[in-house]
Amino acid sequence: MSTAKISEPISGDKAYQIRARAALPLLVRQAKAGVPVFYSDLAEELGMPNPRNLNYVLGSIGQSLERLSKIWKVKVPPLQCLVINKNTGLPGEGIGWFLVKKEDFSALPLRQKRVIVEAELAHVFSFSRWDEVLKALSLEPVTCDFSPVLKKASEGYGAGESEDHKALKDYVACNPRVIGLSSNIPVGVTEYRLPSGDSLDVSFNSKAVWVAAEVKSAVSAESDIVRGLFQCVKYRAVMDAVLLAEARPQIARAILVLESTFPQSLIPLRNLLGIEVVDGITPQTSDREFDTVHSAQRIKKVELVSLV
Incomplete structure (x- = not known):
């Protein structure tokens, strides 16, 4: 079963839930900048030696945003699709569960995958309520001031x-x-x-x-x-x-x-x-x-x- 389906929301004590709470503000930062991030780069910033372990982390984030969408009755875009593969420029196959639901994302032609993901990224970048999302999940935004360097x-x-x-x-x-x-x-x-x-x-x-x-x-x-x-x-x-x-x-x-x-x-x-x-x-x-x-x-x- 896809980890996107079985991952639990971020409010828990499992290792991937703790990491999801650390990762979500970083992804909000990337969304505001309009810049995707590679799996390996996000893993490194989180101090994770193996990028493969991000599957549960991102699944947990996806589940949390789906739950928040139902509470707000407003679609919160799948922020986790910002995390992309360095070779393909696309999120992993598990993102399909949050995008197409009834279709098998992994079976789609590469061109169609790109169209679907690019549309979702446009929603992610234009969404104006990311700070509200963090507040609703009891998380603080990350601050980035590199003025001295x-x-x-x-x-x-x-x-x-x-x-x-x-x-x-x-x-x-x-x-x-x-x-x-x-x-x-x-x-x-x-x-x-x-x-x-x-x-x-x-x-x-x-x-x-x-x-x-x-x-x-x-x-x-x-x-x-x-x-x-x-x-x-x-x-x-x-x-x-x-x-x-x-x-x-x-x-x-x-x-x-x-x-x-x-x-x-x-x-x-x-x-x-x-x-x-x-x-x-x-x-x-x-x-x-x-x-x-x-x-x-x-x-x-x-x-x-x-x-x-």
Whole structure:
């Protein structure tokens, strides 16, 4: 039986109910920002080592919102559909129980799934009563003020390109697989110029996707990592505009690639901005070493299509 059906509402002491109470304010934050969040990124912010365990958490949230809809006699949109699979860009199959009811969501063609989910996301983003939802469930909204780190990030860029940065950039360009890209994506191009005058550290281009990799070496301070997040925001917007202007059918993605570990303190900002981050990548890492040393990191980043 689907976990969406058997999960209980959030007012309980089971582990998934406690996590659901922590997750719901985070999803309200994402809804207000108009930004979905990946399963692995939400799990990381919640301190959950396995994204697969979000199935009961999201099912519990869905059940709670369904119950509130009946009490209010107003449809509360399925907030949990904000949590999407990194590979498909869609929620897991369990969301179908909250969307189509009499139809088998998993059996629908991908195009039809996208239409259904996009319609629900529009409702989620336009719903004006999320703070009332939190209050009704005795939850507090999360506050996000990154003014101090943003101010520090805006103070300066430093001087020129370091040898560490160049080495990491060249390594990523030659090894798209180490940042999670498909093995059929060609070797990347470094310093790819955009019409805006910006240059992508690395550009990967295939028939289906255009990927920008913004690279930060181990010497990059936290402020430089913050700049990298916002550079990815800018690059993604410019790339979308280029695809539109050139009538290209690809999807644009921007990934922040770090040689160091992504700071825990910046996880909420990363999720709020909806930026993909891959960390722990070093030019000295062979493919076999990457598989072994970073297997734990890769597990937490892997998106599972079967997730709710």
